[in-house]
Amino acid sequence: MKKSQTVTKAMEAVSAAKMRKAQQTALRGRAYARAAASVLSRVSGAEEHPLMQSRPVAKAIYVVITSDKGLAGGLNSSVLRAAHAHMTERGLTPQSVEVVALGKKAEDYFGKRGFSISKAANAADLAERFAAGEADAVFVAYQNFVSTFEQRPTVRQMFPLTTQELVRVVEDIVPARGLFAQTDTVSAPASYTIEPGESEVLDVLLPRLAQIILHHALLESQASEHSARMVAMKSASDKAGEKQEELTLSFNKARQAAITREVSEIIGGMEAIA
Amino acid sequence: MHVVIAKVDEVLFEGEAYSLTVPGAEGEMTVLGHHEPLITTLKPGEARVHLVAGDAPKVFSIEGGVLEVRSDGATVIL
Numbered sequence: 549m550k551k552s553q554t555v556t557k558a559m560e561a562v563s564a565a566k567m568r569k570a571q572q573t574a575l576r577g578r579a580y581a582r583a584a585a586s587v588l589s590r591v592s593g594a595e596e597h598p599l600m601q602s603r604p605v606a607k608a609i610y611v612v613i614t615s616d617k618g619l620a621g622g623l624n625s626s627v628l629r630a631a632h633a634h635m636t637e638r639g640l641t642p643q644s645v646e647v648v649a650l651g652k653k654a655e656d657y658f659g660k661r662g663f664s665i666s667k668a669a670n671a672a673d674l675a676e677r678f679a680a681g682e683a684d685a686v687f688v689a690y691q692n693f694v695s696t697f698e699q700r701p702t703v704r705q706m707f708p709l710t711t712q713e714l715v716r717v718v719e720d721i722v723p724a725r726g727l728f729a730q731t732d733t734v735s736a737p738a739s740y741t742i743e744p745g746e747s748e749v750l751d752v753l754l755p756r757l758a759q760i761i762l763h764h765a766l767l768e769s770q771a772s773e774h775s776a777r778m779v780a781m782k783s784a785s786d787k788a789g790e791k792q793e794e795l796t797l798s799f800n801k802a803r804q805a806a807i808t809r810e811v812s813e814i815i816g817g818m819e820a821i822a
Numbered sequence: 823m824h825v826v827i828a829k830v831d832e833v834l835f836e837g838e839a840y841s842l843t844v845p846g847a848e849g850e851m852t853v854l855g856h857h858e859p860l861i862t863t864l865k866p867g868e869a870r871v872h873l874v875a876g877d878a879p880k881v882f883s884i885e886g887g888v889l890e891v892r893s894d895g896a897t898v899i900l
Contacts, residue, residue, distance in 0.1 A: 575832070580828040583897035587861050587890050740890075743862040744847040752863045753888050756830070756899060763830050 560781035567774035571693070574769055575604035581760050585714050587753060590739070591746050598679045599754045602708040605684040607644050609677070610635065611669050611706070611762065612658065613690040613769040614651035620666035623776040624653040624693055631689035632661075640710075646683070650766070661815065671706075671759035678707040690765040691772035697779060699772040706761050709754055717761055824895030825871055827882055834882055834900075835871055842896050843879070844872040844889055853889075853896050859889040869898060891899040 612631050614624040631654075635645055648669040649655040659665050674686050686707040692700045699708040705713055742749060825842050827835040843852040845867030853860075864887045870879035887900040 580826075580830060580833070580897075583826065583828075583890050583899055584888075587888060587899075591861065718893055740859040740861045743860070748847065748863050749861055749888060752886065753899075756888070761829050 550792060553689045553785055553792065556781045556784040556788060560778050560785055560806075563653055563774045563781060564777035567771055567778055570767060570771035570774055581717065581764070584753060584757050584760060586684040587749070588711060588714060588757065591742065591749055597747070597750045597754060599675055599758070600709050602710075603684050605638060605640070607633075607646075607683050608638070608640055609646045609648060609674065609683045609686045611648040611650065611674075611686070611688045611765070612654040613688070613765055614649075615769070615773045623773060624651075626701045627689055627691050628654060628657045630703055631687075632657075633689065634689065634703045669762070671762045674707065674762075675677070675755050675758055683707075687814075688762060688765045690769045691776075693771040693775065697775075699776055702768075704761060704765065706758055709757060714757055714761070717764055747772060798800075823853075823857075826895070826899075827869060827871070827898040827900070829900045833879060837871070839871045840874050840877075841872045842898075843872075844884075844898060845869075846889065853891050856893055857891045857896070859881055859893065860889070862889050863887075864898070 608678050610631055612627065614627055642664075645663055647654065647658040647663045649658060649665050649667055650669065655665055655667065677683055678686055685705065687703055688706050689701070692702040693809045694700055704717070823839060823842075825835060825837065826833065827841040841852055841854050843850060845865045848864065850867075851862075851868045864884060866885045867883070869882045869884050871882075872879050884898070884900050887898055890897045890899070
């Protein structure tokens with residue numbers, strides 16, 4: 549019992565350190581995302597860009613991000629449930645969905661339910677496949693990091709890109725509470741000179757924005773995984789501590805009972821002889 | 823002026839600078855403080871940042887991207 553407590557304690561400490569690192573990495577992307585979103589909000593004609601065309605969704609790609617390992621509370625199952633519910637809401641069947649499973653748990657879950665699975669995704673490929681009509685929408689399901697004790701399963705639309713969605717992602721990059729909380733609004737000058745032209749800027753910018761969404765989702769999931777594991781391990785350590793006290797108590801009681809019995813046997817024997 | 827040069831997963835430079843020189847779509851250009859708002863695509867080449875006028879610049883090689891200039895600073899997204 550003491551041993552398992554040592555293990556959970558160690559996992560708790562490791563997760564705490566990893567979580568802090570993941571949070572810091574996530575924040576580094578903020579300047580980038582803010583600039584990209586403010587540029588986008590000032591470039592008109594974005595709606596006509598092929599990556600922003602929405603159409604009825606018959607085929608979709610879901611990028612589902614989970615962890616490879618368990619021991620992180622209900623983290624993975626809530627993401628999987630959210631992604632699955634999102635598909636059901638849109639009337640998508642396993643035949644019309646391709647799941648890009650980042651993480652073993654997603655692979656297991658959707659593999660078992662008859663979805664076609666692929667294991668690697670990059671934003672540029674997804675953009676190409678969307679533009680080519682292989683999929684009518686691309687979604688990303690991940691665990692959003694709100695604070696150390698609160699993570700929320702989130703499903704985001706990656707393609708078609710929308711301005712609101714991007715602004716939301718940028719705002720999400722800063723956690724609502726805790727050490728790294730900060731308010732940062734997306735603002736921009738009223739007018740820009742644009743060179744060489746709006747469509748050229750969009751061609752460069754939109755794939756990068758898609759990359760931000762994916763990258764950010766990965767970081768959020770990581771931070772969430774580590775903090776969920778930290779919390780899970782903390783309660784496991786506490787529970788182990790409690791259990792250990794209980795066990796020590798019953799061990800001592802049992803030992804005491806054995807001693808008492810022996811003593812009374814000896815006394816009984818002496819009396820019989822006397 | 824506040825200059826940020828960033829990739830998706832990494833900030834290459836962030837801080838106060840005197841000037842920023844980048845290979846813009848219409849040729850190489852230098853941005854000083856209080857420049858008019860501008861958005862331009864970038865060609866492959868070098869971005870140079872001078873912290874003060876006349877010092878040895880910090881050089882970053884880039885493979886294209888977007889430059890956003892606001893009255894208070896400039897951001898390069900690679």
